[in-house]
Every structure is written in C-alpha cells, then in structure tokens.
Amino acid sequence: xxxxxxxxxxxxxxxxxxxxxxxxxxxxxxxxxxxxxxxxxxxxxxxxxxxxxxxxxxxxxxxxxxxxxxxxxxxxxxxxxxxxxxxxxxxxxxxxxxxxxxxxxxxxxxxxxxxxxxxxxxxxxxxxxxxxxxxxxxxxxxxxxxxxxxxxxxxxxxxxxxxxxxxxxxxxxxxxxxxxxxxxxxxxxxxxxxxxxxxxxxxxxxxxxxxxxxxxxxxxxxxxxxxxxxxxxxxxxxxxxxxxxxxxxxxxxxxxxxxxx
Numbered sequence: 001x002x003x004x005x006x007x008x009x010x011x012x013x014x015x016x017x018x019x020x021x022x023x024x025x026x027x028x029x030x031x032x033x034x035x036x037x038x039x040x041x042x043x044x045x046x047x048x049x050x051x052x053x054x055x056x057x058x059x060x061x062x063x064x065x066x067x068x069x070x071x072x073x074x075x076x077x078x079x080x081x082x083x084x085x086x087x088x089x090x091x092x093x094x095x096x097x098x099x100x101x102x103x104x105x106x107x108x109x110x111x112x113x114x115x116x117x118x119x120x121x122x123x124x125x126x127x128x129x130x131x132x133x134x135x136x137x138x139x140x141x142x143x144x145x146x147x148x149x150x151x152x153x154x155x156x157x158x159x160x161x162x163x164x165x166x167x168x169x170x171x172x173x174x175x176x177x178x179x180x181x182x183x184x185x186x187x188x189x190x191x192x193x194x195x196x197x198x199x200x201x202x203x204x205x206x207x208x209x210x211x212x213x214x215x216x217x218x219x220x221x222x223x224x225x226x227x228x229x230x231x232x233x234x235x236x237x238x239x240x241x242x243x244x245x246x247x248x249x250x251x252x253x254x255x256x257x258x259x260x261x
Contacts (some may be wrong), residue, residue: 185215
C-alpha cells in the first residue's frame with residue numbers, strides 16, 4: 001500500500017475549463033481498488049477545495065490544504081491546524097502596502113487588503129475563485145495562508161527576509177505565502193503517518209509543489225508543469241488534458257494488474 005498525493009489546479013483539473021478528465025477519475029478509483037490511499041494536497045483552503053468537483057468525485061483518504069497549514073482526514077476532521085504569527089502577517093501587509101500591492105488573507109472570513117487590481121483579477125480567473133471583500137486585518141484573527149499579488153515573474157525578495165514566511169511564486173500573477181517549515185510535504189507525511197506509512201508519491205505541476213516533490217518517495221510532474229517543477233520531478237507524464245495522471249499510473253503499474261481498471 002502507498003499514499004498518493006495530488007495537487008488540484010493544473011494536476012487533477014485544468015486551468016482553462018476547470019475540468020477533470022474521466023481517465024483521471026478511473027485512475028484514482030483504480031488506485032483505491034488496488035489498496036492504495038489517495039489524498040488531495042493543495043494551496044486552496046478546505047472551504048475552497050470542498051466546493052470543487054474534485055472533493056466528492058472519489059473517496060479521498062485525506063486532505064492537505066493551504067499548502068500544509070491545515071490537514072484533514074478522509075472524513076474531513078481536522079488533524080493539524082497551523083496559523084501565522086500575527087507579526088508575520090502585519091509585516092507582509094506593510095511591504096505590500098509600500099508597493100500598492102493587495103494581499104489576500106485566508107482566515108475564517110477571507111479579506112483582501114486593497115481594492116483588486118489587474119493581478120488580482122488575473123489570479124482569480126486562473127483559479128476560478130471569487131475575490132473576497134476588501135478588509136483590514138485586526139492583528140488577532142487566525143490566518144492560515146496568504147496570497148501576494150504581483151506580475152508574473154515578480155521578484156518577491158523583500159518578503160523572503162520575513163522570518164517564518166515561505167513564499168512560492170505561482171504560474172499566474174500571485175505567490176502563495178505560508179508558514180516556513182510547514183508545507184505540502186509535512187502535510188502529506190502527516191496523512192501518511194495516520195495510515196502507518198513512512199512516505200508518499202506526489203503529483204503536481206508548479207512551484208508550490210516543489211516542497212511536496214522534495215519530501216516524497218517519488219515525484220510525478222504533469223507535462224504542463226513549470227520548468228522548476230519538471231526539473232524537480234522523478235518522472236514527467238503527459239499534460240493534464242491528455243491523460244497525465246492515468247498515463248503515469250499505468251506506466252508504473254501502480255494498480256492490481258499494472259493497468260487501469
């Protein structure tokens with residue numbers, strides 16, 4: 001038995017029609033039938049993830065959300081919950097404000113710190129996610145993760161100097177900001193431990209999957225993956241629109257008969 005951990009955007013579903021291929025669903029069910037465990041590992045919050053088709057299209061064994069900041073078992077019970085030191089949030093907002101840059105705070109009631117700009121609209125169109133209302137951080141609410149909006153290719157160096165903050169630039173006009181030392185990798189290992197396993201196999205496509213790849217026993221990058229993700233993977237499959245997950249499962253013989261059921 002092995003644990004297979006899957007990113008959502010660009011991996012389980014594409015970023016154009018936001019569709020999941022039937023071959024992907026068959027592959028996931030084939031892994032389950034072969035006795036393996038399957039887990040979602042995403043930068044999305046649990047609420048965002050649970051509103052998507054991927055949440056109930058198969059029976060998942062765990063959910064790693066907010067890049068590992070929150071982890072849930074297969075019944076959606078919390079098994080790990082990590083929140084930012086408020087000073088890290090305030091310093092991130094201070095730097096962003098100096099550049100008129102919005103920051104989105106993922107908390108019980110999401111807010112964005114400034115009026116949306118073109119980078120906000122581009123990012124939320126890429127993710128097919130609603131833009132939260134503009135609000136002010138009170139320095140007290142629990143913040144699980146943040147999104148910093150900026151042009152593609154932006155240098156986030158200023159934020160990297162914030163102790164305790166990890167920043168992962170994404171393919172669209174934003175970067176995922178999470179707690180340093182808490183990642184998709186640590187979340188996947190937490191799920192693995194729950195099932196008596198020591199490691200996991202990872203599927204992903206972009207920068208916020210790099211830690212998950214590094215901490216995995218084996219990493220599969222989608223054919224549509226970023227250059228950084230492709231370089232970090234053990235295997236590159238076809239892209240998300242051309243049976244990428246199904247082809248990787250079949251190529252490695254991870255089901256009972258080495259083929260999709």
